[in-house]
Amino acid sequence: MRGTLIIGAGAAGLFASRYLPDSLLLEHNPKPAQKIKISGGGKCNVTNKEISSSHYHCGDTNFVQKVLQKYDNTKLLHFLAKAGCRPVVRKKGQYFCPHSSSELIDILLSHRPQIELGCEVEGVEKTNQGFVVHTNKGDYLAKTVLVASGGLSYKKIGASPIGYEIAKSFGHTIMTLRPALVGLTVQKEQFWFKQLAGISMRARVEVAGKVFEDDILFTHKGISGPAIFNASLYWERGAIILSFLPRLPRLSPHKIISTQLPLPKRFVKAFLKSIGIEDKKVGELSLEEKKRLELLCRYPFAPAGTFGYERAEVTKGGVSLQEIQEDMQSRLVPGLFFAGEVLDVTGELGGYNFQWAFSSAYAAAKGIKQFLVE
Ligand SMILES: Cc1cc2nc3c(=O)[nH]c(=O)nc-3n(C[C@H](O)[C@H](O)[C@H](O)COP(=O)(O)OP(=O)(O)OC[C@H]3O[C@@H](n4cnc5c(N)ncnc54)[C@H](O)[C@@H]3O)c2cc1C
Structure with a gap:
């Protein structure tokens, strides 16, 4: 049986897969990383000079700070530099890809992760054999599941409520969801x-x-x-x-x-x-x-x-941090992990959301590895 099924080949899912050789990403889009592609005006604002939980709207700042510290902006920039990409500061401490967000996408795909594209995840069940992920292409079985399906913003490039639905089906609390990093009507x-x-x-x-x-x-x-x-x-x-x-x-x-x-x-x-x-x-x-x-x-x-989810860069609210361990594992369902925007952690403008996606994915990957050896 496969070690991990990762739901969503976006920022968090792809990053986690680097550390999880026995994983398969399930992605309903025909291509991975569609949000990264359009982010930061096509240049992707990957992180910020000043990363701390004070730049996040979240259910638990201590929790967020600890996760950010374990994989911070320095580690991320070092990782990117080693892969040949040196992001540049454009304004207010914001690091962008030098030429295009494709540079980041290429790095995230460079370990050749296994991805099932056009695969719509419909739900997850836990059985005696492990986790069963139901999709339009049939059922997939694994020992662990990482939900990295993002938020509700920009449905036209693949956003869906599946992460919240899976969390709810296992008894998790979803903190009120709202469009954020968005214009205001008057x-x-x-x-x-x-x-x-x-x-x-x-x-x-x-x-x-x-x-x-x-x-x-x-x-x-x-x-x-x-x-x-x-x-x-x-x-x-x-x-x-x-x-x-x-x-x-x-x-x-x-x-x-x-x-x-x-x-x-x-x-x-x-x-x-x-x-x-x-x-x-x-x-x-x-x-x-x-x-x-x-x-x-x-x-x-x-x-x-x-202006609503169609114009919002992110979704605030999400899976409550009270029910998540620092290794991103559910406190309610052993073997079920979460990372990225699906959680109740939303950053300000300036690269904070990608930094969260990568930091939380790193924590989740470590947690999953640990879970699989125990
Ligand atoms: C226009 C725009 C610009 C942005 N610019 C920046 C920026 O410059 N800097 C920054 O820090 N943040 C930016 N953001 C926010 C950032 O893109 C997100 O916070 C980040 O991508 C979240 O990562 P994630 O992996 O949690 O989710 P995502 O990157 O959204 O990945 C989730 C993946 O899950 C897939 N998926 C969803 N439902 C299903 C399903 N049912 N079955 C299978 N697959 C599914 C999606 O197609 C997607 O590929 C921007 C957002 C937008 C919309």
Whole structure:
């Protein structure tokens, strides 16, 4: 009987398979690693200079920190360098493949893993003989199973709920699933954002005690851009605060407001209209209007929702860490392992999700090896 069946030939599944020679990957796509291919604008942001659990939304930061430490960014970069790929820092400590995400995919496939492509996993059962994985191509049998089937984002390139369904069928708790690293839709008070579609500017975003300073992008659906993507990871409901300017500059009373602010003019005009102030000379503003203008430095708004799974880079929530050991094995079902995005661990923008996929896959592979020798 085979040692391990790995569900999903994505980042976590392929990486784990390196360490598990007696494994078979089951992948329903016609090709492996489709998400890696399109990630990071086609250049895949593999990891970050600063890896720690503080950049993750998860059910247990200690757990995540321990798993990250055992296979951190240094080890990952060393592994890639040895294989001939030296990722480059493009912005904010983010490491990208030098030319294309195919460089990473080639490395992940270089050990020639056994992959059953076009193989749709439908469920898993545990029998006296071992684990039986039911698929459209028939049943597969193994001593251990690694669920590395990812989240719900980007169904068009293979995302499915199978990992959560398998976990639930064995009695695992699934922490609430939501699209994350995604744009936010707005309520009617902020419909003025939509008129600014295409405008990108720097802003500071505060949400649930976290602060992100980066670009925001107004779109036809609401608001997006890296700062908003990160905010979406921590936003549950209620207000987030946007600072379009850190403070109001000294303004000449003789000049029109929109000519004096260091912000796109179209934005300033729409902003002023939304807060009921005419674009007039600063000297003509009432005291109360001057106060209202300070909303530029602290503009609270409650998003209506997100752009959804089809636009989200990741799924937050997932298999509860309370029921998972540090070797990624289920506390409920010996021999059943999990890795990657299917777990209740979601990183910020910046290579954190691939780092998690690789770190957790490494821990799972070690755990599986140990399980198989015992
Ligand atoms: C557009 C986009 C850009 C991104 N860019 C970055 C980035 O630059 N940096 C970063 O860190 N993260 C990025 N991410 C997030 C990152 O891609 C994921 O977090 C990561 O791929 C998760 O790895 P995984 O192995 O858990 O899941 P995946 O890589 O999604 O792999 C899961 C695999 O399981 C397969 N599968 C699913 N259901 C079944 C089934 N029923 N039967 C058989 N196979 C199945 C899927 O087809 C897939 O191949 C991006 C995501 C998107 C959508």
